[in-house]
Amino acid sequence: MxxxxxxxxxxxxxxxxxxxxxxxxxxxxxxxxxxxxxxxxxxxxxxxxxxxxxxxxxxxxxxxTEAGALLFVSLQRGFEGISESVARIRSRHDRSGVSIAATTAMSGLWLTPRLAAFWKAHPGVAISQMIEDYSRARGVDLSIHYGDPALEDDETRVLFRDRILALGTEQFAESYGIRDISDLLDVPLIHTQSGVNAWTEWPEWFSTLGRTAPQGPGFFLNNYLISLKAAEDHVGAVLGWEGLLGGYLDSGRLVQLVPEAMESPHPFYLRIHGRASANARLFADWLAEQETPL
Known part of the structure; x- marks a missing residue:
């Protein structure tokens, strides 16, 4: 068959x-x-x-590889739908657990590294994560977003507000002779365009720092982790949130290309959905108390 x-x-x-x-x-x-x-x-x-x-x-x-990136994005979409269904099923009978939605980048760079500390303090609370790179999650207790929390109807908690840096590899900086912000105007830039979070983009970054719009070639991707990977491969410069990417900077995988940095116009915040349980609120309060660097 x-x-x-x-x-x-x-x-x-x-x-x-x-x-x-x-x-x-x-x-x-x-x-x-x-x-x-x-x-x-x-x-x-x-x-x-x-x-x-x-x-x-x-x-x-x-x-x-290119094939690997294509398969990874496809799997994310499939797992997102499966995760949402599982979260809905679990919510029907298990209100002791907590379901939380976040983008792949926020999950991998900020949320997941903190779970061990939460479980150490609260070993009886199960956490289910849902990846939401392309659509807003439904049927969850909590979700993490980048934007204006005042636009939400639900209760929110601000997690942190970050500085946005221009990042790339040392090899990339040397190849293009990058010494100051003006040198970035004509070099290849990596753009992240996501359907869930309106990431701050290069034109806004340059404008805020008093520069004209960039004129160099652009590479457009819809996944922030893939954008970071492209920057590591010397494809171009990428915008990076300082608190999220401490590991990249500390290891030298990426470096700050110029001294100028933009204060993030939006915070990363936690949305507490109306269905949130007592354990979900406990987890929300705990997350809001965490410092950005891990």
């Missing part, structure tokens, strides 16, 4: 999604409670089935 869906092993796809989201086999292994060798084996099997590599392996880490 033919299969209704032309799909590889779902276990292989889940391993790939975790590795692609973290850009690390080791972090994916920890997330899935398996060994890095097991993650590597599953991804290799997936690559063999698809007939092409999904990652470029380097001594200091991995990066997505």
């Amino acid at each position: 033919p299969k209704p869906y032309d799909l590889p092993s779902l276990g292989d796809l889940a391993c790939f999604e975790a590795a692609a989201r973290n850009l690390s086999f080791k972090m994916a292994a920890a997330e899935m409670n398996v060994t890095p060798a097991a993650v590597s084996h599953r991804i290799k099997a997936l690559e063999e089935e698809l007939g092409q590599p999904l990652f470029n392996r380097h001594y200091r880490g991995v990066e997505l």
Whole structure:
């Protein structure tokens, strides 16, 4: 009997999604409670089935190939729908757990690294995350957004407001001779355009700092983590929120290209949906008390 869906092993796809989201086999292994060798084996099997590599392996880490990026975005869309359905089903009978929606970037860079500390303080509260890169999540207790919280009908908590920096690699800066902000006007720039969060973009950044609109070539992506990866690959400069990207800056994966920085026009904030349980409000209050750097 033919299969209704032309799909590889779902276990292989889940391993790939975790590795692609973290850009690390080791972090994916920890997330899935398996060994890095097991993650590597599953991804290799997936690559063999698809007939092409999904990652470029380097001594200091991995990066997505073009095929890998395409598969990653597709999986995100599918997992988003599955996650929403699961959250709705769980909410019908389990009000002790908490469901929270966030973009891939906010989840990977800010929310997930803080969960261990919350569980240490509140071991009885289960947290379910939903990735919402393309549409606003429904059926959840909480959601994280970038924008004006005053526009929300529900109760909100401001998480943090950040500085926005121009980031790139040292190699990129050297190749284009970037020394001051004027040098950025004609270099390749990476633009992130997402349907959920209206990310602050390059024209606004330059205008706020008293410069004209950039004239260089642009690369347009709809996923912020992929934008960061493109910047790491020396494709162009990318805008980065200082508090979110402390790990990138500390490791030297990306550097601040010019001294000028823009104060973020919007905060990252938490929306408390009307269906939020007591545990959800407990988690919301705890998140609002966290400092930006981890």
